[in-house]
Amino acid sequence: MSVKRIGTTARWSDAVIHNNTVYLVEVPSNLDGNISEQAKNLLSSVESRLLEVGSNKSNILMATIYLSSINHIGAFNEIWDAWLPAGTAPVRACIEARLANSTYLVEIQLTAALGPSRVN
Known part of the structure; x- marks a missing residue:
């Protein structure tokens, strides 16, 4: 089975597809925003990336959310x-972590199935 990499640089890929599964990490682009603003921005990027590769947010299988402070969990969960x-x-899983860029308040890593929605 082949591995397809999208947006690959020397250090990372924006998405990797293998065996009808997409793996991706997103960070916010509005680094001056508060946690709610960054969460909305990040999730909008996730949704766009999933649609771009042939998936959607209802096909997310697993997500790990990294917060710069666990005190942000309530605001993040609301969004x-x-x-x-x-x-x-x-x-x-939601984890407090020191993120690579000090202005990131949130980062997400997720795995999703490709294809149409699989709502039960």
């Missing part, structure tokens, strides 16, 4: 809960 389609919650 996440409104963004995620009902009945499609993935396996998820």
